[in-house]
Amino acid sequence: MQNRLISWLLPLLATQSVLAQSISNVSTEAVGDKIVIRYDIEDPKQDHQFEVALYFSKDNYTQTLRNVSGNGVGSAVSSGKERVIIWDVLKDEKEFTGEYSFEVRALIKPLGADASTTVVTGERGVNVTSKDEAFPLISATLNDYLNESKDFKDAFQILGIQATESRQAHARITEAIEQYNRAFEKLNKERLTYEKYVAAFWKNDMESFEFKSLMDYILGDVHNVSILTLNQKITTINDIAGGKVKKPSEKKRELEKDISEEVLRLDKQLQELDRRTNRILHALSQD
Numbered sequence: 001m002q003n004r005l006i007s008w009l010l011p012l013l014a015t016q017s018v019l020a021q022s023i024s025n026v027s028t029e030a031v032g033d034k035i036v037i038r039y040d041i042e043d044p045k046q047d048h049q050f051e052v053a054l055y056f057s058k059d060n061y062t063q064t065l066r067n068v069s070g071n072g073v074g075s076a077v078s079s080g081k082e083r084v085i086i087w088d089v090l091k092d093e094k095e096f097t098g099e100y101s102f103e104v105r106a107l108i109k110p111l112g113a114d115a116s117t118t119v120v121t122g123e124r125g126v127n128v129t130s131k132d133e134a135f136p137l138i139s140a141t142l143n144d145y146l147n148e149s150k151d152f153k154d155a156f157q158i159l160g161i162q163a164t165e166s167r168q169a170h171a172r173i174t175e176a177i178e179q180y181n182r183a184f185e186k187l188n189k190e191r192l193t194y195e196k197y198v199a200a201f202w203k204n205d206m207e208s209f210e211f212k213s214l215m216d217y218i219l220g221d222v223h224n225v226s227i228l229t230l231n232q233k234i235t236t237i238n239d240i241a242g243g244k245v246k247k248p249s250e251k252k253r254e255l256e257k258d259i260s261e262e263v264l265r266l267d268k269q270l271q272e273l274d275r276r277t278n279r280i281l282h283a284l285s286q287d
Contacts, residue, residue, distance in 0.1 A: 023104055025081075032232040035087045036224055039072060039104055043079035050077045054085050055103040058093075067091040069188055071219045076192045077106070078212070082220045086228075131201035135284055138194050141187050142277050148183035149222065149273070152176050153266050156230055160259040164240040164252060177231060184223060191215050202287055207280070214276050222273055226266040233259055 026039040041050060052073050055061040065087055072083030085104070128134050155176035162169035198211045236245075236255050245251045 023106060026104065028102065031224075031228045032235060033088070033090045034228065035089055035102075036070075036228070037072070037085040037087070037102060037104065038224075039083050039085075040081045041072075041077065041079050041083055041106060048079070050079070050106040051075045052077045052083075052085075052104065052106045054087060055105060057101045061103050065092060069185070070224070071188070071191060071216065072104075074192075078192070078195070080212075080216070082216060084220055084224050086224070128197065131197075131284070131287075134194075134197040134201055137190075138197065138284070139281050141183075141190060141194070142281065145183045145187045145218065146270070146273060146277055148176075148180045149227070149266075149270055152180040152227065153230075153263055153270060156233065156259055157263045160233065160237065161252060161256050163237050164248075164255070170237070170241065173234070173237075177234070180227070184227075188219065191219070198284070202284060204287060207283055207287065210276075210280055210283075214280055217276065218273065222266070222269050226262065226269055230259070230262040230266060233262070 022042050024040050024042070026037065029036045029038075037054065041052075043050075053064040054068055054073060055064060067088040068085055069088070070084040070086045071077070073085045077083060128137070155173045159166075159169040159173050163173050195208070195212055195215065199208045202208070233255060236251070236258075239245050240248050240251055240255070
């Protein structure tokens with residue numbers, strides 16, 4: 001049976017907490033075979049983190065959805081605008097058709113006082129206790145993400161149309177996507193840990209704010225808006241390559257136009273990301 005993603009409803013909201021906080025401005029969007037849910041979460045005291053999970057109506061909201069990522073889900077979600085949950089639908093559902101609703105549930109968690117955190121790399125734990133130990137980890141992960149994002153953009157720009165006819169071009173785009181996904185998952189996994197390092201070791205409110213803003217920009221504007229939209233074009237590439245479309249020449253022209261527009265937007269965002277990344281890393285290295 002072919003996997004299908006057809007339709008969805010705006011999510012219902014469920015918030016569970018012991019202090020005043022609210023979830024607002026919730027929206028849902030289907031991007032390829034993923035559903036992206038955006039929301040704002042407010043904490044008047046600004047001294048809590050939240051444990052956030054996503055549920056949906058198919059099982060009457062009884063089980064958390066597992067294949068989710070983004071800065072708006074997990075055990076340590078910070079308050080703010082544009083929290084994002086990305087549900088990789090077809091990893092949980094063989095077929096997703098019909099109309100469903102979602103619940104975003106948040107539990108308040110007081111911020112811990114302990115600044116020491118263990119970062120797990122493979123099977124080896126690394127205990128980070130100072131800015132001298134934290135900075136190389138942060139710098140390497142950010143630069144790796146930036147480089148793989150640029151390679152991702154270049155692959156679609158140079159090979160997007162070629163991949164409809166050339167297996168070699170298709171393989172190179174696939175490799176660029178896989179390498180980008182690796183870099184993104186690393187950054188997404190460690191994002192809150194790195195924010196904690198900056199707050200604990202540098203003790204500079206402005207640098208902490210700018211670092212959090214940089215993470216929001218990466219996971220929001222760059223990844224959720226541009227990367228996922230451009231990545232969706234691989235479906236069209238596959239359909240053309242597999243002879244599944246009518247009027248392939250016309251479809252190629254549409255594809256070329258779409259890729260060109262998305263690449264232009266992503267290129268501007270990556271230039272901004274490059275500037276902001278260099279600025280924050282320079283500030284952290286000098287402090």
